[in-house]
Amino acid sequence: MTVVEFNGPGLSEEQWRTVRAVATALKPQQALWLSGYFAGLADAGRPEAAHLVPAGLDPAPAAAARTLTILYGSETGNGKRLADRLAERAHAAGLAPVLTDMADYKPRRLKEEQDLLIVASTHGEGAPPTSAAGFFEFVEGRKAPRLEGLRYAVLALGDSTYEFFCGAGRRLDDRLAALGGKRLHERVDCDVDYDDPAAAWIETALAALAPARTAAVPAAAASATPSATAYDRQNPFPAIVIENLALTGRGSSKETRHVELSLEGSGLAFAPGDALGVMPRNDPALVEGLLSVLDLSGGEALTIKGAATTLGEALEGVLEITAATPRFLDQWAEVTGAAALKELAGDARSAFLRENHVIDILRRYPAKGIDAAALAAGLRPLQPRLYSIASSATAVPDEVHLTVSTVRYGLNGEERHGVASGQFSRRAAPETVLPVYVQENPRFRLPEGDAPIIMIGAGTGVAPYRAFLQEREAQGARGRAWLFFGERNFDSDFLYQTEWQGFLKDGVLSRMNVAFSRDGAQKTYVQHRLLEEARELYAWLEEGAHLYVCGDGAKLAPDVHRALTAIVAEAGGHGKAAAEDYLAALRESRRYQIDVY
Structure with a gap:
């Protein structure tokens, strides 16, 4: 909805920020309901106006609450999604958060903040998201103010295959403490399978902020359950490959492919600058190699997040089985009792993970006949891969085009391939079905009009x-x-x-x-x-x-x-x-x- 920019009589800047934040989160019918509710509060001091206050809500306004800001820095959209979820839960708890992208945040406001919840993604080796670079520069610079009056909590997102796991969130957490801020909740570092730990952090962080009296949430304002036909990361659309051809010519030192997928019937919309999330499947040959080393058939029963499956299906389409992670290393050291794995630390541990995939570790430290659940416990969920969309929906409706560089390299005497790019290169002929969803990228957009x-x-x-x-x-x-x-x-x-x-x-x-x-x-x-x-x-x-x-x-x-x-x-x-x-x-x-x- 469109919010009229008019600072009402007697409202402080902080109050106006809160009003704007609430207004932009409302649907038209919710705004209409709330206008009547506030009108009732204004008249609540008169006996004849008591009927204007909805049942179950205290007509007397609570004592002035502390302000709450939710900041997020996001590179691929995961941080933004979690920040949106955090804001929804905060509203449901009776709070009035101001949700802001770090790229849009005015750092000078930091000294005025009272309660601050941060969702910070890490890009590559410990760097903040590109759009959040200015915020980090200010916070970590000499102009950053003392923050003795600030209470804060940080949810850090990262990828444990990188040495500086969750580095951006760690930096913010340490820096805010050094500036005098008080932690409301200990930082939680999330790997790529962040859903459960992030949900737990959201609930406990908000519990620390909950006001003494929490207003009931109007039914109209409750978050709706997504429709089963709304295709997204949790429910991707089965897109059919229309075309898959090499763009690079004979003699090229690399391979780049042009891939066209059908979105007909999906209802998916995208703008130039957005990305397509592709849910890949692991190479069946790699799955067979893992099962052979482990002396398992693949038919072993397995339950992952409450869903019944088999080990073979989990290895092919549910779990990451290429790059090894610290979690896998710790778990495999425990399973095998290998002293050499347990002793790895610091730079030696990081180098070992760079130089060995899961299959290499299984070969060097075998454990025949291992229980399927024990193997799965050390593996992360298979993650989607994001590709910049190379087509316009206006020009080419019902299709989406990608430009994919095949990742191919040698490791331990064998040729290795990227999970998704390898699938595009060798196992995505026309008519192949690939689960996909659109990842919006509002910070990479064409200008309006005819600007150069x-x-x-x-x-x-x-x-x-x-x-x-x-x-x-x-x-x-x-x-x-x-x-x-x-x-x-x-x-x-x-x-x-x-x-x-x-x-x-x-x-x-x-x-x-x-x-x-x-x-x-x-x-x-x-x-x-x-x-x-x-x-x-x-x-x-x-x-x-x-x-x-x-x-x-x-x-x-x-x-x-x-x-x-x-x-x-x-x-x-x-x-x-x-x-x-x-x-x-x-x-x-x-x-x-x-x-x-």
Whole structure:
């Protein structure tokens, strides 16, 4: 619903924040009901107005409550989903939370906060989500205020296959304590199977905040049970593969595929910039290898989260069986009694996990005839993989297109494959059914109207730009568009070359600069092409262009950001600090958007 921005008479800034937060969470009929309820409260002092207060609700307002803010930093959407759930539960408990993305939060408000609940995802090796970088910079910097009046709790999300597991949440938890904040609840670190520990944290954290008197929640405001036909992560849509072909040519040092899936009848909607979640299945050959090493048939009965299945089915479609985790290592050390596994610690333990998959550990430390439940206890649930959508629903209705790079590498004398990309590469021919859902990405969106856009990407990072240009062409948008694209070799790796040329010919794409790193004596990347076009690129930014970066978060994004800083400093006549401020302002105004993996 649309909220009218009018600060009512006598409302403090904090009260107005609370009113806005509640209003934006209401459906129209709920807002109408609540308007009558508040009117009744206003008149509750008069005997004749007592009938206006709904039964079961105390007409006398409770003592002034402490303010509650829920902050989240999310890279793939998991953190946002949990923060939304936390806000719903808080409302149901009679609280009035203000739910805010760290990217939108004004750090100067931190010193005014009273109660703060944080859901913080970790990206890669201990880094915060890209959109939350500014918040972390402030909190961990010298300008951060003392927070003696703050009560807080942190729910940390991460992936235990990384060395700095839940690093972003740990950093915030430690820093807020160092600034004088008081923990309401101990931090909980969640692995990729976060549902149960996150639900427990939400309930106990809210119990610590619950007011002495909790108002009953109106029936209309109760959260509805999702429809069985609403396709999402918990209930993915069975999409049929229409097309699956190699984009890379003969002689390429890598494989990149173009995959088309049918969404007909799903009701799934998406916008350019969104991602598709794909629920993969493990390689049957790997499953057979595990069963053979364990001397098990696969027909052993197993129960996972209350659902009856067999070990074979669980290994193929329910459990992660490729990368080993600390949890698996601990459990397997206990099962086998292997002293060498129990003694692993620190860097040696991290290196061992990087250099050995589950199958390698089973081979080195065998346990024949192990109980199926004992094996499953150390394995995590199989997780969906997210891929940037490479098509526009306006241009190509009832379909979704993906650009998939096949992960293939050698380990312990064998060729290994990525779980999902390996399935796309070898086991997803046309007519194959793949469970999918749409993952919204509201922080990677085309601007409204005809504002110019600058798109920077390498490899599969070009996928959303194909969707951008398809959408602009279908909508008849006339804004300028400039694409910077990088890959290894011109002859074999120029992804969607013919389509880009068509967009250039039709004027949908105004300019295109390419960098093929392995075609020359010196490696040239997209950041080098940016620097070559410094003055023109800066002129586009000054004329209102929106800037997009998509691709590898470890190398591409930092390298491109350094190049952009240099461009603004040189072409704009700014110092380095002023150039950083310039880019920060672009990011704050949503004109500099980053989507990395």
